[in-house]
Amino acid sequence: MLALxxxxxxxxxxxxxxxxxxxxxxxxxxxxxFGVVAAARDGLYLNLTSSVGHIQVRTxxxxxxxxxxxxxxxxxxxxxxxxxxxxxxxxxxxxxEVPALLAGEDRSRGMLLVGLAQSPTxxxxxxxRHLVKGRLPGPDEPDGIALGGGLARTLxxxxxxxxxxxxxxxxxxxxxxxxVVGLLRFPEPTQDARAGVLSLPAAQELAAPGAASRFELxxxxxxxxxxxxxxxxxxxxLQEALGASVVVETWREAFPAVSQLxxxxxxxxxxxxxxxxxxxxxxVVNTIYLxxxxxxxxxxxxxxxxxxxxxxxxxxxxxxxxxxxxxxxIGLALGLATVARLARGFSYPGLDEVMEQFGLPAxxxxxxxxxxxxxxxxxxxxxxxxxxxxxxxxxxxxxxxEAMRFVA
Amino acid sequence: xxxxxxVRDLTKIYRLDGQQTAALREVDLDVxxxxxxxxxxxxxSGKSTLLHLIGGLDHPTSGEVWLEGQRIDHLDHNGLAxxxxxxxxxxxxxxxxxxxxxxxxxAAFVLELRGAxxxxxxxxxxxxxxxxxxxxxxxxxxxxxxxxxQQRVAVARALAAQPRLxxxxxxxxxxxxxxxGALIDEMKRLNREQGVTFVVATHDPxxxxxxxxxxxxxxxxxxxx
Numbered sequence: 001m002l003a004l005x006x007x008x009x010x011x012x013x014x015x016x017x018x019x020x021x022x023x024x025x026x027x028x029x030x031x032x033x034f035g036v037v038a039a040a041r042d043g044l045y046l047n048l049t050s051s052v053g054h055i056q057v058r059t060x061x062x063x064x065x066x067x068x069x070x071x072x073x074x075x076x077x078x079x080x081x082x083x084x085x086x087x088x089x090x091x092x093x094x095x096x097e098v099p100a101l102l103a104g105e106d107r108s109r110g111m112l113l114v115g116l117a118q119s120p121t122x123x124x125x126x127x128x129r130h131l132v133k134g135r136l137p138g139p140d141e142p143d144g145i146a147l148g149g150g151l152a153r154t155l156x157x158x159x160x161x162x163x164x165x166x167x168x169x170x171x172x173x174x175x176x177x178x179x180v181v182g183l184l185r186f187p188e189p190t191q192d193a194r195a196g197v198l199s200l201p202a203a204q205e206l207a208a209p210g211a212a213s214r215f216e217l218x219x220x221x222x223x224x225x226x227x228x229x230x231x232x233x234x235x236x237x238l239q240e241a242l243g244a245s246v247v248v249e250t251w252r253e254a255f256p257a258v259s260q261l262x263x264x265x266x267x268x269x270x271x272x273x274x275x276x277x278x279x280x281x282x283x284v285v286n287t288i289y290l291x292x293x294x295x296x297x298x299x300x301x302x303x304x305x306x307x308x309x310x311x312x313x314x315x316x317x318x319x320x321x322x323x324x325x326x327x328x329x330i331g332l333a334l335g336l337a338t339v340a341r342l343a344r345g346f347s348y349p350g351l352d353e354v355m356e357q358f359g360l361p362a363x364x365x366x367x368x369x370x371x372x373x374x375x376x377x378x379x380x381x382x383x384x385x386x387x388x389x390x391x392x393x394x395x396x397x398x399x400x401x402e403a404m405r406f407v408a
Numbered sequence: 409x410x411x412x413x414x415v416r417d418l419t420k421i422y423r424l425d426g427q428q429t430a431a432l433r434e435v436d437l438d439v440x441x442x443x444x445x446x447x448x449x450x451x452x453s454g455k456s457t458l459l460h461l462i463g464g465l466d467h468p469t470s471g472e473v474w475l476e477g478q479r480i481d482h483l484d485h486n487g488l489a490x491x492x493x494x495x496x497x498x499x500x501x502x503x504x505x506x507x508x509x510x511x512x513x514x515a516a517f518v519l520e521l522r523g524a525x526x527x528x529x530x531x532x533x534x535x536x537x538x539x540x541x542x543x544x545x546x547x548x549x550x551x552x553x554x555x556x557x558q559q560r561v562a563v564a565r566a567l568a569a570q571p572r573l574x575x576x577x578x579x580x581x582x583x584x585x586x587x588x589g590a591l592i593d594e595m596k597r598l599n600r601e602q603g604v605t606f607v608v609a610t611h612d613p614x615x616x617x618x619x620x621x622x623x624x625x626x627x628x629x630x631x632x633x
Contacts, residue, residue: 001520004506004508004509007508007509008508011508297504298504298506298507301500301504301506302506302521303489304463304465304492304498304504305492305493305498305517305518305521305565306489306490306491306492306493306494306496306518306521306522307489307493307521308485308486308489308490309485309486309489310486311521399466400465400466401460401465401466404500404504
């Protein structure tokens with residue numbers, strides 16, 4: 001039956017070829033689309049987790065507190081040691097965020113001072129990603145500050161200039177002078193115009209001795225969203241060890257909007273890929289239906305010779321599945337080759353800044369999951385079956401005598 | 409001896425555009441096993457219709473059709489398909505071979521529908537082609553065969569399935585004299601040697617001269633049997 005279906009499928013070469021190419025194209029496009037979106041998803045994930053960590057530790061109810069002091073984790077050094085004891089392989093950063101007024105010689109601006117204590121690896125990565133000029137303040141440097149480029153321009157200050165920070169209502173000195181030692185660049189314009197980085201001890205001295213706003217835990221081995229399943233147990237383990245005074249959140253819990261966006265990507269791709277398959281399916285329906293109409297007489301003969309309705313339906317179905325199957329195999333080969341090429345890294349030339357603004361890295365790496373390949377092949381199979389249903393029904397319901405009299 | 413085919417009070421009325429046309433009227437007919445019977449009559453007399461009803465290709469308006477003691481006129485689509493597949497061979501005026509299949513594959517097609525293993529069906533199809541003198545054309549497709557050769561392949565297709573009954577509708581109508589004569593010889597030989605029952609609708613005098621019995625139809629009625 002397959003040989004007959006194959007030969008029948010190619011009786012109208014141009015038409016069958018068009019349908020097969022449509023399926024090939026859609027399978028290729030679907031795979032490439034999944035690959036590129038996975039690259040964007042992983043890029044978004046990498047960018048976000050590089051900036052804020054995979055897991056964060058904050059004070060309980062930090063989202064609802066209004067007072068700066070209520071958002072602080074007291075005795076940060078002790079908590080840092082406990083975190084390192086529970087998860088020793090983790091790269092940890094402690095941050096103290098202080099809302100402050102920063103003033104240069106002529107101008108001042110409300111901004112966010114971030115005191116950072118990072119592991120050497122994280123510090124190196126932060127430097128590579130954000131530092132455009134000068135250096136970062138040293139880990140214990142009391143009076144050095146690195147400013148976002150936008151903030152520095154607003155304050156009209158540069159490297160070597162002195163800026164004055166005022167953080168009233170805090171438990172530290174409340175005011176301090178710093179020398180600008182570096183200029184930073186943040187992709188997000190608001191952050192670029194409002195952020196300044198100094199050492200954690202310097203920030204603590206200014207606003208909250210011994211305290212931190214949050215701890216970030218970075219897991220260098222988790223580079224893709226698909227690695228993410230291992231995070232929840234680690235988070236739960238840490239929460240149990242640290243007790244109820246703090247809250248331990250994965251990045252998904254800490255940034256639910258980003259998590260939702262990430263989780264929405266695959267269903268969105270499936271929706272669009274499904275639409276592509278509907279369009280390809282119309283090609284296949286057209287090809288198979290015209291084939292049935294043109295061969296009405298032959299189907300009449302086949303029925304007259306004793307083919308049951310189910311057999312006739314299977315004959316039509318086989319043609320459709322062969323067309324879609326052949327297209328799928330070629331599309332699969334092309335699609336996987338494309339994803340393999342894009343997996344070595346790709347970028348959108350000239351769109352680096354746009355990418356940054358959307359939280360995406362300039363170079364992304366495509367990937368595809370076996371489940372996504374199965375989804376594409378499932379769509380192709382469904383297209384083959386659904387496209388054949390109507391023509392198969394028409395063929396199966398032919399009356400042999402009338403069908404054998406049919407003239408196309 | 410019980411007839412292979414029994415037809416009683418068979419009537420077929422076609423309705424087209426609100427008009428009724430009787431193709432067959434109260435036809436009675438018996439065909440015994442091993443007979444070579446012809447249904448003769450002018451165009452429109454109901455020959456093909458009678459053949460279609462005997463072969464389970466269509467349902468009568470009224471009356472009964474029996475094959476090997478089984479009443480078949482009330483069988484459904486699949487029931488009739490199964491009956492045709494197992495018991496009846498067909499030879500059509502226009503050959504009706506499947507163009508994408510070779511002569512051998514066409515001859516084996518009914519056996520394939522029955523689910524016979526490849527070796528068995530090809531063996532029987534090859535023997536049928538050889539019996540009809542076209543064994544060397546097994547690999548050719550219908551468009552590479554003459555009309556006579558195609559009709560022999562059609563007969564081989566019917567024969568390979570070893571049916572109890574072969575119904576042939578104007579089998580020689582599209583063939584020249586010599587080719588038609590040769591095909592008649594082959595059918596007669598198969599009837600004689602293998603005991604296959606033939607019912608042939610024809611108005612070809614060459615064929616009518618050679619059959620054992622002629623059933624004359626006119627205006628859908630049997631006027632002599």
